Amino acid sequence: MAYTRDTEVVERLKPEAVTPEEQAAMAGVEDLDFEIFQHKMNMIALEGKETTMKLGASTGMRWGDVAFGIYTALGDLSVVATGIWFHAVLGQIPVKYIVKHYLNDPTVGVEAGDSFFFNDPFYSGVHAADMGLCVPVFAEGELLCFVGANVHTGENGSAEPGGQPIAAKSRYEEGLMVPPIKVGENYTLREDLMTMLGTATRDPRTMVLDIKARLAACRIVERRIQAIVAEKGVAFFRGALRKILATTARAARKKVSKLNDGTWRQPRFLDIVGSEEKLVKIGICLEKKGDKLKLTFDGVSPLLDNHPQNSFFQGIIGLAMVYFCGWFFHDLPANNALLDALDWEFPDKTIVKASGDAPTALAPSVQTCFVHGIFLIGARMIYNLDPKRAVASWFSGFGVPYFGGFNQWEEPVADISPELNATGAGARPDQDGVNGAGAFFATMSDCSDVETTEADRPFLYLFRNYFKNSYGPGKYRGGSGVGFGVAIHHVPWLAMGGLGYGSKYPATLGIFGGYAVPSGFIQTVHGSDIKKHLAESDRDLPVDLDQLYEEGNPEKGNRGLHNITMGITPFVNGDTYYMPAGGGAGYGDVLEREAEAVMADVREGLVSRETAANLYKVAFDPETLLVDQEGTEKLRRDAFQERKARGVPLEQFEEEWAKLSPPRSALTYYGGYPHPKPKRDFGLPF
Amino acid sequence: MKVRITEYLEVDLESQKWCCQRCGHELVDARQNYKKGCLVAEKPLEEVYPPKPEGQAYGFIPDPDFCRLIEFYCPGCGVMIENEYLPPGHPLTHEIELDIDSLIERYGRA
Structure with a gap:
């Protein structure tokens, strides 16, 4: 075994070949039993997810950034309970790694009572803040399946708190990245490894509690599965679990075949590299022919050697499945057999196919920027088939405070706040988007109650509510976003930053003439006198993000406006921080x-x-x-007439338009405007 | 027979043209980018987004150095068929390229 990342196993996103045993077992599964089995498995997975959430400590775990999966013995994910749809195709890779490397390795092995931990984003696909644990389930002495939970714990000891270091210049600044390792045997976690994992982070209590929460949920699900096996037998369970994948693959291709043949394109632009305001591009093409879709790229900016806005290709496929699982294949089971209907080709050495030691901590920005393009393509592609589902996009640009320090109970904290789970939904073909709906990539998540967040985070919320013009206008408008402000409270200091994009180029675009969401940005006030005003019950204090920027705001201090991506900065007691969680995009002509x-x-x-x-x-x-x-x-x-008077034919428009360009300072990392090309290959060994 | 493709676009299978769904105006050959049949204009971003906070480096209006808003109108009725947010000078997107022969086969001739 080479002691490097395994580039073969990550290619195995589609289901493994059916084994003769699985084929025989599937043949013995009756339709009615199969229906009952699927329902039971979904309920069992849901119990796993809910248990994980109730026992965990991190913001992500408590508020629903959780996926609980049931995998075949070969590692394919058959059943999952989640709103984090990328886990439906990414959660399987660590399991396939374990099957490939450890099942027959005498120094590791896979036995009943084992548990495996992982957070290397090369295998989990997104970023090291997402961590997972899985266990094998045995019956009659045979490996039957795996079960596991993937959750955003966040803090992983990276160069900045919260697991998403903006300033990372290589993966060695991105903290703990663990390929699948055995952390427990005989139904017991190893204390030496828990101590190692805990001390590798700023917040060991959360790290270890989250691991134990995942394991507890796995053990409950293991018992539920063994009860089914006791009733129906090993062959039935094995066959039925595999049959879910087989029927999903057939259904996915059948649904794709109903779409019109054609090619859809969408360029996407990210307006931040590290913490520099720069443009990079992801040109997306999706071709549909027969019962297959094919994802290709038409101009992608080169790999960023020294900035973390790179993604592994598997993370891009994972995020594509947020659209496909949650929107297009909404009526099919979410599992990796949906990928039977999708092929792909990625350009090497680009921000969508990271390699070598390039940092990837902010891969979620690249991935969500990409998948927003898939949402736009999807709306245009499916309108003819299913117009009610040709919706505008939910907010996609993040907008997340991250922080590190000590809380009011003198415990270390390093995490993100939950308001990214309060963004607006996209407008629909027949109604507005839902206000404060959630996160598009985590549709079963929640933004916590303010009081609950305040209970163990050193914040005093000043307001958290909807605000004017926070969404994309249109015939139907996007759902309102949520603006919030906090003061540092109870503690002498806290380090805070911000994550996201869309301060310069809108994060989320509208559809069919609907408008994009407005730009987002952060306001900070250091040396704020906010607590004096609060003590005096000053009624002139703003009560929402729109009022914050009106004349007459009495808060005084050193006020600063920042890009939504803001490097980690010290704040002291009473300093304030204001941020929007954006609204949804608009649909149709205003x-x-x-x-x-x-x-x-x-x-x-x-x-x-x-x-x-x-x-x-x-x-x-x-x-x-x-x-x-x-x-x-x-x-x-008059407005319609004014448009007709102002508009010119396309060719005439392009004559003047083509003379324009962004300033050179914005194109440092773009890779050749307007059609970027991958890096030249100098023959380096990565 | 016309086949609805988006909120504002149809393809007339007989003439094989893109048409405005609102007024029926024929835009352009359906094998071409429908935008070639539209009226095109850049809309100032400040006409869409609130100018808050004024005079600052950051606000709710996207930065015109990074982004411009292009609108595509039906020449017949003026409805906005689509828009694009692009960096200045970036080529406009041929976003929908249907296989018209396959479309005709699927729906049959009118």
């Missing part, structure tokens, strides 16, 4: 939005009067806010 719906948003404080009048072209009485129908019709007729 001039088709019902005037009454616009005014309802004005009354609810979700859109400004200026936007109602100037963008939506609604005439209304400023006192009563009642719509002037005739006035609105005239404004809109």
Whole structure:
């Protein structure tokens, strides 16, 4: 065995070949028994997920950044309970690694009572903050299956707290990255390894509690599975688990075959590299022919040697499955057999195919930037087949505070805050997006109660609610985002930063003429006098993110505005930090939005009067806010005519447009504007 | 027969043209980028997003050095068929390229 990363096993995202034993076992599974089996397995996986969440300590684990899977003995993920759909195809890789490397290795082995831990993103696909644990399940002395939980624990001892170091220049600054290792035998965790994993991080209590939570859930699920085997037998279980994959693959290809043949394209742009405001590009093509989809790329920026906005290709495929599992294949089981309908080709040495020692800690930015393109392609591709599901995108740009220090109980903390789970959903073809819906990549997650977060995090929330114009406008608007502000409280200091993108180029674009979400940014006030105002119950303090930027805000101090990606910075007691969790994207032409719906948003404080009048072209009485129908019709007729007068034919437009370019300073890492090319190969050994 | 492709676009199988779903205006050959049949304009970002906070390096309006907003209108009725947010000068996207022969085979001729 070579003591390096295994580049073969990560290619095995599609289901393993069916073994003769599985084939024979599948033949013996009756349809009715199969239906009952699937239902039971889904409920068992859900119990595993819920147990993990209830026992864990990290923000991600407590608020739903959790996937609980049941894998075949070969490692394919057959059943999963999650809203984190990328785990439906990525969670299997560590299991296949264990099967490949340890099953027949006399120094490790796979036995009943073992448990395996992993967080190397090369195998888990996303980033080292995502950690997993799985256990083998045996019956009648044979390896029957694996079960396991993948969760965002976060803190992993990287150069910055929270597991996503912005300043990382190689993977050696990205903290603990563990390929699958055995951490428990005989149903017992090894204390020496728990101590090692705990002391490798800033927050050992959370690290070890999260591991124990995963294991406890695995043991419950193991018992449930053994009960089914006791009733139905080993062959039935083995055959039925495999049959889920076989039926999923057939159904996936059948559904794809219903789409029109064609090619869809979407360029995507990320506006941050490390903490520098730079543009990089991911040009996406998706071809559909017959019953297959094929993902290729048309211009991707080169691999970033010294900045962590790179992704392994497997993470890109994983994020593609957020769209496919959650939206297009919403009526099929979520497992890696869905990939039977998808092929792919990745360009080497680009930000979507990291290699060597390049850092990948901010791979989630690259991956979500990419998959937003898949959402846009998906809406255009499926409208003809299923128009009600051709929706605008949920917010995709993150917007997450990360922090490290000690809490009010003098315990070390290093984590992210849960508001990334409160973004707005995209607008739909027949209604607005849901306000504060969740996270598109974690649809079963929650943003916590403010009081719960305050109980063991050194924050005092100043407000957390919807705010005006936080979403993409359209015929139907995106769901409102959530703005929040916190003061450092109870502790003398805390280090804080911010993660995300979209301060310069919008993170989330609209569909069919709907608009993108507005830019996001952070405000900080060091040396703030906020606590004096709070003590005086000052009613002039802003109560939402829109008011924060109006005249008359009484908070004084050293105010600063920052990119949504902000390097880790010391804050002291009373300093304040304000950030948006963005809204959803818009759908359709704003001039088709019902005037009454616009005014309802004005009354609810979700859109400004200026936007109602100037963008939506609604005439209304400023006192009563009642719509002037005739006035609105005239404004809109004029607006349609004005467009026709202003617009020019495409070729004429392109003559002037082609002369423009972003400033050279924005293109440092782009790789040749406008069509980037991969790095030249100098024959280096990676 | 017209086949609905997006909120605002149809393909007329008989003429093999992209058409506006709202007014029926024929845009361009369905084998080409539908944008070639649209009226195109750049819309100032400040007409869409609130100018807050004013005069600062960061705000709710995207940075025009990084991003411009291009709108595509139906020449017949003026409805906005689609828009694109692109860095200045970046080529416009041929985002939907249907296999028209396959489409005709699927739906049959009108």
